[in-house]
Amino acid sequence: MKKVLSGNHAAAVAARLARVQVAAGYPITPATQVFEALAEMRAKGEFPGEFIAAESEHSVMAALLGAATAGARTFTATSSHGLAYMHELLHWVAGARLPVVMVDVNRALAAPWNLGTDQTDSLSQRDTGWMQTYCSNNQEVLDTVLMSFKIAERVMLPSMVVLDGFTLSHSYEPVDVPKQAEVDAFLPPFRPVLRLDPDQPMSFGSLTGPKDYLRLRRRMAADLAEAEDAIEEVGREFGELFGRPYGQLDAYRCEDAETVLVTSGAVGSTARAAVDALRERGLKAGNLRLRAFRPFPARALRAFVRPGTRLAVVDRNLSPGAGGIFASEIKAALYPRSGIAVHGYVTGLGGGDISVELLQEVWERVDAARGADPAPAVWAEDAR
């Protein structure tokens, strides 16, 4: 049934439909509504899971580490400084191979203080071992939370579902909410092989020497590579059941495009409107949206991009001293394939508008830069 939901409410509804057993949280704008909605459902008896209002985000992730070790399906949502505060425990959860699912609502990090959307919070966690998927609308938020549990529990690694602060988290649009029985058929209960059980004592997270440590990290890397296939397979299965297929990449009008916008998150939706506007002017524009960031969809990207293509990568994030983070990763993934120019644009930091007009301008500048060496990072802004 279709209901008008905000991105935050879509995430909470998905957690309920996934039959989350333990949810923990600590409020932070713009993610707080996820917990408000879950608390309301719990008060009405619609959400039977445990609900832990923790004293900090660090404690939230510590609580989920314990609950997931005991075999519970676990969920939380946070943003910006809350996510940064969890950082240590993110490594713990991934290293312990626990399929926690977390929603991160993108928000800029201080200083200066800013509540606007900005991907630097989630991208700063890229080396923790968490999977990361970026959503472009509220339907995709609901669907991705459901798929993330299935993928996470298959590869036994945690997963972060990322949505743009305010642009998605607080915006309302119709979302198709699947029936509980349909979700149950897609997502069976979580039954880990190993779990904390007083009747079968086991040791978790013990001290290891370098030999075991390296082997465990190597296995983690291999399982993340396998997750690329898992994302495609689960996305296909989801499409068969619910009519909305998903993959690591989402290409729009790229078939004959010589210059392609490369986007992520809600910008990937606006970019489709920009491509339509460029096409109406007879220009060969396309948009390639990256849904997956970890594992980085390097194989899919190499298979997709033709030699001679110019990529206009739009980054609403910044690694100071390096440039846009998606652009850096894309260059690394495509190296040493020749004939693909990767142009990085840094824009929209701290919630600035990435408008249809700005995206057209970025596309046109890159399309005109034939033969020129791409600059490492170009700054762009919608000055309105």
Add this chain to the structure above:
Amino acid sequence: MLEIRFHGRGGQGTVLAAKILADAVLRQGGKQCLAIPEFGVERRGAPVTAYARVSDRPILERTRIHAPDALVVFDPTLYASDILTGLKPGGTVLTNGAEADAARLSERAPGFRFLAVPAGAIALELKLGSASSPIVNTAMCGAAAAVFGLSGLEALLECVREAVPVKAEANVEAARRAYAAAREALHAPA
């Protein structure tokens, strides 16, 4: 696509109004709607902006609206700031006020179409909010639904009833009265 920008003040329910209208568009069927609040720190009394896009096709643009087709103004004191900025020539401004206010605004800003609905007066009659700060959002929803053809009256009233936490019937009545007043203003000779 119809692009509407809402101007109110923190505490007036501007964001909830945009959500109710999105609900009403869905309930009416046939059109898509995306309601976006302004991205900022909400404080009681501070100017608040929200946006709504309504279209026959799926809505892709997830940005602020810089050149709206129409404005919905909850608090007429906001005309002291530049809220008309970007409004398309010939654009409609639905304003909370009396007919005389619309006439005065038309003189001050020719080239736009001002329609007044006494949402504040309706809210006070129904004891929604206080004399210094009436809660006008449900009345403004009724007016906007009528002026922009977003939904029929019944669909709108159901959405209002579901969305407001308290005084549901008074809010439904406010929407009903404003819907009627807006239809009258819409069909009055210019």
